[in-house]
Amino acid sequence: QTVVTQEPSLTVSPGGTVTLTCASSTGAVTSGYYPNWFQQKPGQAPRALIYSTSNKHSWTPARFSGSLLGGKAALTLSGVQPEDEADYYCVLFYGGVQVFGGGTKLTVL
Amino acid sequence: QVTLRESGPALVKPTQTLTLTCTFSGFSLSTSGMCVSWFRQPPGKALEWLARIDWDDDKYYSTSLKTRLTISKDTSKNQVVLTMTNMDPVDTATYYCARIRVWDFDYWGQGTLVTVSS
Numbered sequence: 001q002t003v004v005t006q007e008p009s010l011t012v013s014p015g016g017t018v019t020l021t022c023a024s025s026t027g028a029v030t031s032g033y034y035p036n037w038f039q040q041k042p043g044q045a046p047r048a049l050i051y052s053t054s055n056k057h058s059w060t061p062a063r064f065s066g067s068l069l070g071g072k073a074a075l076t077l078s079g080v081q082p083e084d085e086a087d088y089y090c091v092l093f094y095g096g097v098q099v100f101g102g103g104t105k106l107t108v109l
Numbered sequence: 110q111v112t113l114r115e116s117g118p119a120l121v122k123p124t125q126t127l128t129l130t131c132t133f134s135g136f137s138l139s140t141s142g143m144c145v146s147w148f149r150q151p152p153g154k155a156l157e158w159l160a161r162i163d164w165d166d167d168k169y170y171s172t173s174l175k176t177r178l179t180i181s182k183d184t185s186k187n188q189v190v191l192t193m194t195n196m197d198p199v200d201t202a203t204y205y206c207a208r209i210r211v212w213d214f215d216y217w218g219q220g221t222l223v224t225v226s227s
Contacts, residue, residue: 001172034212038156045205045220046156051213089156093212096169098146098158 002026004092006101011109012080020104021072022090028071033092035073037066040087040103049088050075082108111135113145113206113218120224121196127223131189131206135216138164138184144209145189147180149202150220157202161209162189198225 003025012018022035029035037050048057050066053073063079073090085108090101117129129147136143146161160180161169170178179192189206203220 036212036214038214040156045217046207048207048214048217051215055213057215091156091158091214096161096163096167097172098161098169100148100156100158103155 002094002097002099004090004099004101006088006090006104008102009105009107011107012077014080014082014108016080017076017078018080018106019069020075020077020088020090020106021069022074022092022101023072024092026094029068029073029092031068033073033094035066035068036091037064037073037075038089038091039084040089041085046089077106080108084108111208111216113208113216115204115206115218115221117204117221117223119222120226122227123197123225125196127191127193127196127200129191129193129204129206129221129223131191131218133187133189133206133208136208138162138182138187138189140164142211144211145182146207146209146214147189147191148205148207149200150205151199151202154202156205159193159204160191196225201225 005023038046040046054066087103089103113133144163147159162180177194182189205220207217
């Protein structure tokens with residue numbers, strides 16, 4: 001069974017920069033896995049941030065960016081704001097099948 | 110404006126079959142590239158993908174749950190239906206649907222909480 005792995009938790013200071021990663025048990029993540037990233041705050045539905053590795057939605061703040069880094073998909077937050085404290089999930093496509101990572105709890109402290 | 114809304118029973122008994130409906134607006138599931146997926150999230154736990162149906166009626170299922178899941182669409186009603194058989198208390202979760210344009214997620218529903226209990 002395919003497993004997608006994210007850091008369970010990360011802490012960043014306001015104004016700082018943090019990178020979250022998303023790894024596949026099948027090997028290096030490439031653009032062909034079409035990584036998507038989501039933000040979820042307590043009691044809310046997930047909100048899409050990044051699609052197809054690095055593309056932003058119209059509502060995605062400019063401080064969020066997606067990339068491939070060292071064989072993983074990556075989500076970088078630059079100039080972190082207190083409101084960025086949330087759970088972040090990646091999802092990878094294996095053909096039509098999608099597999100979520102376990103999520104990263106980002107604390108802004 | 111794209112919206113999705115999940116509906117279904119809030120409470121089901123163990124061994125029963127769950128039927129959930131995703132009613133959407135602002136797009137057509139007969140348009141090339143459009144897809145709808147179902148997900149769930151047990152309380153305090155991570156998101157889990159369940160199933161997807163595409164504009165051309167291709168269907169995909171979670172490997173671990175595929176024997177229990179059926180996804181279908183009614184294009185005329187703008188609805189996608191997910192059934193899950195043999196419900197168990199571990200299936201207690203908030204169930205979400207979301208739109209996908211081929212590989213790209215964008216809009217999600219607000220979710221519906223389903224509790225499995227006798």
